[in-house]
Amino acid sequence: MEEEHSYANDPEWASVTPIPLDDGSDSGAMPLATIAYPPEYLEATSYLRAVMAANEMSERALKLTEDVISMNPAHYTVWIYRAKILFALDKDLIDELNWLNGVSLKYLKNYQIWHHRQVLMSSRTHFPTLPPKELDFLMEMFAQDSKNYHVWTYRHWLVRHFQLWDLPQELDDTHTLLKADVRNNSAWNHRYMLRFGPRDAAEPDAGLANAGDMTTSTADKGRLPVVDEELVDAELKYAQEQILRAPENRSPWWYARGVLHAAARDLEEWEGFVGMFVGDDGAVKSSHAVEWLADVYAKSAGGERRPRAVDMFTLLKEKYDPIRKNYWDYRIRMLDQVAV
Amino acid sequence: MPPIAATGHRRKVRFPTTNLPAKSSIATAHKTRPVNRATSSPSIGKMASPSQDPRPGVPALFTQPPPLRDPLVTETIDLQDATREKCLPFLKGIHSSQKEPFNACGVPTLQRDDHVGYLYDSLEDYPAGFVAMDSSRPWMVYWALAGLSLLGEDATRFRERVIVTLRPMQNPTGGFGGGHGQISHCAGSYAAVLALAMIGGEDAFTLIDRQAMWRWLGRLKQADGGFRVCEGGEEDVRGAYCAMTIISLLDLPLSLPHDAEARNAGLESFNSGLAEYLSRCQTFEGGISGSPGTEAHGAYAFCALACLSILGPPEETIIRHMNIPLLLSWLSARQYAPEGGLSGRTNKLVDGCYSHWVGGCWPLLQSALDGRPQTGAPETSVGSLFSREGLTRYILGCCQSHHGGLRDKPGKHADSYHTCYVLTGLSATQHHHYRTNSSVSSSKTFSSAFSWRSSPIRAEDNVFEKNDRLSPVHPLYVIPHRAVENMRLWSEARPLRV
Numbered sequence: 079m080e081e082e083h084s085y086a087n088d089p090e091w092a093s094v095t096p097i098p099l100d101d102g103s104d105s106g107a108m109p110l111a112t113i114a115y116p117p118e119y120l121e122a123t124s125y126l127r128a129v130m131a132a133n134e135m136s137e138r139a140l141k142l143t144e145d146v147i148s149m150n151p152a153h154y155t156v157w158i159y160r161a162k163i164l165f166a167l168d169k170d171l172i173d174e175l176n177w178l179n180g181v182s183l184k185y186l187k188n189y190q191i192w193h194h195r196q197v198l199m200s201s202r203t204h205f206p207t208l209p210p211k212e213l214d215f216l217m218e219m220f221a222q223d224s225k226n227y228h229v230w231t232y233r234h235w236l237v238r239h240f241q242l243w244d245l246p247q248e249l250d251d252t253h254t255l256l257k258a259d260v261r262n263n264s265a266w267n268h269r270y271m272l273r274f275g276p277r278d279a280a281e282p283d284a285g286l287a288n289a290g291d292m293t294t295s296t297a298d299k300g301r302l303p304v305v306d307e308e309l310v311d312a313e314l315k316y317a318q319e320q321i322l323r324a325p326e327n328r329s330p331w332w333y334a335r336g337v338l339h340a341a342a343r344d345l346e347e348w349e350g351f352v353g354m355f356v357g358d359d360g361a362v363k364s365s366h367a368v369e370w371l372a373d374v375y376a377k378s379a380g381g382e383r384r385p386r387a388v389d390m391f392t393l394l395k396e397k398y399d400p401i402r403k404n405y406w407d408y409r410i411r412m413l414d415q416v417a418v
Numbered sequence: 419m420p421p422i423a424a425t426g427h428r429r430k431v432r433f434p435t436t437n438l439p440a441k442s443s444i445a446t447a448h449k450t451r452p453v454n455r456a457t458s459s460p461s462i463g464k465m466a467s468p469s470q471d472p473r474p475g476v477p478a479l480f481t482q483p484p485p486l487r488d489p490l491v492t493e494t495i496d497l498q499d500a501t502r503e504k505c506l507p508f509l510k511g512i513h514s515s516q517k518e519p520f521n522a523c524g525v526p527t528l529q530r531d532d533h534v535g536y537l538y539d540s541l542e543d544y545p546a547g548f549v550a551m552d553s554s555r556p557w558m559v560y561w562a563l564a565g566l567s568l569l570g571e572d573a574t575r576f577r578e579r580v581i582v583t584l585r586p587m588q589n590p591t592g593g594f595g596g597g598h599g600q601i602s603h604c605a606g607s608y609a610a611v612l613a614l615a616m617i618g619g620e621d622a623f624t625l626i627d628r629q630a631m632w633r634w635l636g637r638l639k640q641a642d643g644g645f646r647v648c649e650g651g652e653e654d655v656r657g658a659y660c661a662m663t664i665i666s667l668l669d670l671p672l673s674l675p676h677d678a679e680a681r682n683a684g685l686e687s688f689n690s691g692l693a694e695y696l697s698r699c700q701t702f703e704g705g706i707s708g709s710p711g712t713e714a715h716g717a718y719a720f721c722a723l724a725c726l727s728i729l730g731p732p733e734e735t736i737i738r739h740m741n742i743p744l745l746l747s748w749l750s751a752r753q754y755a756p757e758g759g760l761s762g763r764t765n766k767l768v769d770g771c772y773s774h775w776v777g778g779c780w781p782l783l784q785s786a787l788d789g790r791p792q793t794g795a796p797e798t799s800v801g802s803l804f805s806r807e808g809l810t811r812y813i814l815g816c817c818q819s820h821h822g823g824l825r826d827k828p829g830k831h832a833d834s835y836h837t838c839y840v841l842t843g844l845s846a847t848q849h850h851h852y853r854t855n856s857s858v859s860s861s862k863t864f865s866s867a868f869s870w871r872s873s874p875i876r877a878e879d880n881v882f883e884k885n886d887r888l889s890p891v892h893p894l895y896v897i898p899h900r901a902v903e904n905m906r907l908w909s910e911a912r913p914l915r916v
Contacts, residue, residue, distance in 0.1 A: 100598045101555075105582035110541040112557035113548050123552075127599035152550050155600040158650040193652040224493070225766065231712045238711070262493035263703075263764040270702050275711055282642040283710040285700035286741075292694065296741045300702055328751065328764050336702030346478040364487055398486060400479055401755035404747070404803045416429040 082118065085125045085334075090138050096124035097131065119149045130170045131157055135166035151181065159191045161197045171204045179215055183222065192228040196235055208240045213247050216255075224255055225264045234271060238283055244270050260320050266329045273313055274302060274340045287340065310341040319353060325355050325364035332366075345374050365398040376413055384413055425899055434836035472510035480509045480811055494765050495762045501767050504828045505757050508816040513828075515820040520884050524815050524832065528844075528886040532822030533837060534569050540823075540834040541576070553596030553606070559583060560609035561838035563616045567898050568841045568888045578615040584610045592627065592634025592786050602634055603648040608660035611667060612897050615905040623908050628668050632914065635661050636675035641683035643691025644709075654708040655699055658692060659721035662728045663895060666864040668910035671916050687769045693729055696722045697739040703764060704744030706743045713747060716776040717761035723782045724894045731853070731866040732786035746783065750803060752776045758808030759816065759827070760843075769826045770817040770836050773809060773843020774896070780804055781851035781893045791869070799852070806847040807881050813844045814882065842896060845888040858903045861910060867894055868906055 085091045099120060102109030110178060115123075122145050131138045143160040146153055164174055175198065182191050199205050199212075219229045242248050255265040262268060276284050284290060286300035294301075321327070348370065353368035361381040362368055372390035375383040388410055395406035422806075442840040472481045507513040511524045518583060520526050541562045544551070551558065559580060586598040587610065593602025594610040614622040638646045638661060645657035665688055666672070672687045674680060685691060698710040699722055705714025706722040728733040736742070751758045752772065759768030760776040780803060787800040817824045817840045823832025823841035849872040857865035872890040892902045 080563075100586040102582040102584075103587055105444065105585075107578045107582045109583040110576065110579050111544065111551075111555050111583070112542075112543045112561075113551055113552060113555075114546050115552070116546045119549055119552075123599070130599065133804070150549050150552055151909065153553055153596075153600070154603065154651065155553070155595065158601065158648070196652075197650070223598065225763075227708070227713065227715065231708060234711045249866070259492040259494055260490070261492055261765040264713050267701065271711050274702075278698070282695075282698060285701040285707055285711050285714075286698075288697040289700060290694035292738075296697075296737075299700065321869065324490040324492075326486045326488045332703050332764070339702070362486065387635050396782075399755075401753050401758065401805050401808050402750050404801070404805065405750040408746075408800065408803055 084354075085121055085142075091125060094125060094128050096121070097127035098124050098321055116149070119146075122146050122149065123153075126156060126159075126197065127361050132156075135163050139163055139165070139248075140167065140169070147181070151185045151188045151190065154190050155196045161194055164198070165201070171198050172209070173199070174198060175209065175212075180326060181412070182219060186219075186222055186226070189228040192232045196232055199236065208236070208242065212236070213251065215400055217251055224259060224262050230264045230268060234268065236276075237272065238279075241277070241279075243275070243277060246271055256320060261327050261329060268332050270333060270336055273309065274337070294388045299334065300339050301342055305341045307341070310337055310343070313337045314348075321364075327369065331364075331400065335370075345370060345377075349374055362393070362398060365394060368393055368398060372409070376409075411418075423526035431576075439569065439900060450864075470507070470510065470512055473512065473520055473524035474508055475522050476811075480758055480808070481506065482756060484755060495765060496706055496830075501827060502756065505759075505768075505812075506814050508809060508828050509758070510803055511757060511815065516815075516818075517820070521881070523881040525811055525881050527883055528814060529818055529822065530569055530588070532568065533818075533824065533841070534571055534646065536564045536819075536822035536832065537569070537571075537837060540837075541579075553600060553603075554582065555597055556587060556594060556606040556609035558834055559613045561834040562895055563613055564891070565834065565838040565841050567616060567901075568838075568845050568891060570889055573616040574618060577619055577622060579614055580617045581621055584613065585734065586627060588625070588627065589634075590627075590630065592630030592632070601648055601650075603651070604638065604645065604657045604664075607631070608663055611905075612895065612901075613663050615667060615895075615901040616680065616897050616902050618901060622732040623905065626668065628670060628909070629912055629916065631664065631668065632670040633675050634916065635665065635670070635688065636678035636680075637708065639674060639678055639680040639685065639690075641680055641685065643685070643693075643695035652709075655696065655706065655718045655721045656708070656723070658696065659725040659728075660690070661688070662725050666728050666867055667895065667905050667909065669861070669906065669913065670915055672863060673916075675916070689729060693726060693735055693739050700740055700745070704741065704746070704748035705763075706740075706745075713868060714758065715765060716752060716772045716779075719745075719749065720775045723779050727785070727894055728783050728864060728867045731790070732782050733789045736782065736786040742783075742786070746803065749776065749779055749783065753804050753808060755808065758805065758810075759812035759813055760809065767827070768812065770813065770824060770840040771826065773813055773817075774839035774846070777804070777809060777846050778893060778896075781846060785851070785853055788852070791855050799850075806875075807879060809847050810881050811822070813847075814886070821865050841888060842891060843884075845890055846893070848875060848880075848882070848887050849873065849890040851890070851893045859906055860908060870894070870899070872899070 101112055125142055126146055127143065140163045145157050146156045150222065164171065178191060178195055215235055218230060220228060237243060237248060252265045252269045254280065256264050276287055287302050288294040289299045314334060314337055315328045320330040352370045353366045355364040356362050356371060368390050372387045375387035375390060378384065391406045391410050395403050508516065511526060516526050517529055540558065542730045563576065567573050584594060587594045589595060589602045594607040595602050611626065614625060637649055640646060640653055642651050645661045646653045647657040650861060672689060674686060674688060699706050701707050701714040703714045706719040708713055708718045723736060725768065726739060729735050748907050754761060757768045759770065760772040761768050762772050762775065771781055784800055816828050819825050819832035824837045825832045826836055851870060851872045853869045853872050855864060857869040859865050859868040870893055874887060891897055892899050895902045
């Protein structure tokens with residue numbers, strides 16, 4: 079059996095004086111939430127402190143970061159140090175990505191990995207364009223956890239960085255994921271940003287167009303300056319198709335609301351479609367359809383359909399979504415305020 | 419090298435090594451949960467068959483599946499079904515692991531002693547398997563002390579031990595890292611500053627190098643108004659909330675240090691462009707994401723709304739920067755039946771920690787809707803817009819671990835992260851948080867952040883017992899009001915000259 083590697087016995091590390099851990103134990107008072115670290119970890123991190131203090135950019139330091147990561151990938155400091163070394167030594171970042179793929183699949187919940195990937199990928203020198211296998215690897219991650227927040231955050235950054243909004247694979251991938259699980263709200267969010275997210279690199283990114291502009295009322299956040307009606311129609315059609323697959327799924331309903339709002343079009347235009355899910359005989363197939371109708375009725379001209387809005391909110395409150403009773407009551411109270 | 423292993427008289431933590439606590443930072447709140455049915459215990463749902471009658475006092479809303487169900491089954495529905503089946507026996511009050519007594523509403527009592535014991539233990543020595551929390555030790559201290567304060571325990575008894583724990587984590591270049599030799603991080607600094615506020619006293623406050631902290635935070639401020647979590651780290655809403663928490667509690671100067679890079683982009687103050695940045699994090703769903711363009715998420719919603727409420731009065735800052743009807747709708751939709759608990763995102767599962775991240779948004783929004791505070795006690799209020807009963811039932815019924823500590827959901831282990839934030843959420847359902855015209859702070863900046871008061875809700879529809887009422891915590895800083903006030907006043911009396 080191979081002997082455990084020890085930094086203390088390694089000639090390559092002979093020149094380094096490790097900085098031992100100070101977790102407060104030497105103080106005399108007992109520090110809190112201490113950890114009985116494995117000796118290998120204690121040793122590696124004591125050398126890490128030493129090379130970091132000297133800001134050493136070397137091959138051995140790079141190897142050391144890999145060693146520490148293998149024992150504790152949640153150690154955010156070691157990732158940031160590693161990125162610095164990679165750039166300082168002008169390492170092959172494709173190799174780094176390949177190594178990172180394995181680490182990502184091993185530690186699915188880790189998020190330092192994803193920021194590290196973004197730091198590498200943001201180097202225009204190394205990655206003037208999107209590396210060919212990047213999106214495939216993200217789909218591999220989504221196969222493990224289709225709602226992984228950090229992977230989606232990275233993918234959103236990638237779209238903006240490489241201007242991938244109209245790359246067919248982007249939309250195809252969200253569609254593939256929605257085909258597998260139409261309730262994947264992360265995929266819906268990504269789709270919304272592909273279709274309606276701000277694209278101007280000179281402007282800061284935003285979830286909604288106009289946001290952060292103090293001259294715009296918050297009610298107008300999300301309104302597009304220029305509307306492509308064909309695109310809007312296509313997305314509304316897509317949302318309807320997905321709603322028909324599972325009408326009680328909140329995601330496509332709110333996607334559609336977002337699309338209509340972006341285009342400054344009224345909820346009313348869906349009244350016919352929505353009505354299909356709220357039968358006159360009280361046969362309701364979707365609570366979201368009931369809420370949609372309530373909003374349509376609430377905004378009716380002259381308030382003549384407002385009593386029907388109350389009926390809809392009451393239906394939600396008493397039958398289809400009673401855990402939110404206080405909220406539905408509030409919505410009913412707000413109807414009166416509008417009337418005044 | 420100092421001996422790390424526990425000295426002879428130190429208690430060991432009670433957790434099995436398989437029970438790794440949540441990893442570092444507020445980020446744990448948005449940790450993703452891959453489908454892993456192998457680690458949860460499938461037997462739990464079966465221990466009580468769904469046909470078994472609930473205890474008296476439990477309404478049908480909390481014992482029946484929702485009225486509408488689509489035939490199309492996907493992974494989301496599988497997980498949702500499995501969660502509901504696991505929760506139902508607990509909601510009905512008939513699971514064998516639940517401890518007596520139950521009250522007339524069919525809700526089990528809060529096992530105070532168990533939870534207090536659990537949190538005291540959580541501050542002791544962890545076995546080697548917990549190496550993954552090496553960067554979270556400031557959090558472990560904060561979570562335990564905040565949880566203990568909620569349970570009425572005196573955090574100041576740990577004064578000396580907190581100080582020796584945090585001292586090696588502070589960097590001479592400003593801020594606290596997750597441990598000795600780790601670079602300073604907003605999350606670790608947030609946890610450290612709040613822990614020091616809770617223990618209080620001159621030694622605790624003077625430990626913090628405020629001048630260096632100010633310089634370090636200046637290096638995190640970004641041209642778009644937001645903050646990175648650490649130098650070279652990601653920029654997100656956590657960074658903003660943690661930074662403004664530290665700045666306001668320590669009364670650090672608002673003007674950016676002269677060497678701050680954001681100055682090159684024309685920014686002059688820590689506040690510059692920040693509210694606009696947070697506004698850009700609202701999504702088409704109405705909720706708030708970690709950074710602009712990503713999915714709306716409960717933990718980030720709290721960070722953003724709390725940050726806005728530090729920047730100024732919620733009726734101004736939240737109203738001015740958020741589409742309120744959209745935000746209310748999304749926030750309200752986070753509560754599910756029959757579980758009664760809160761979820762972090764659309765089509766994700768309930769999790770006890772969102773009792774705080776999502777539940778904690780409500781007092782801030784309520785304050786925004788109530789408008790400018792009146793003199794004296796509040797006369798009119800928009801009132802509670804979520805089901806306090808549902809959340810209380812979920813917390814007391816589903817989140818209490820048999821051996822003490824609180825958890826995400828039945829089938830999961832307790833950890834100090836969940837214990838802290840589930841208790842915080844329970845406290846929020848039990849108190850009315852409102853602002854007054856009088857601020858503890860004499861300075862104009864942030865005065866509204868220090869004007870919060872709380873009073874116990876004594877409604878007839880409370881489903882918890884009198885003895886189960888926790889202490890209130892400050893709705894922005896998530897530590898006791900007194901701790902907030904003492905640190906702010908101490909800092910104000912010692913203005914930094916820069």
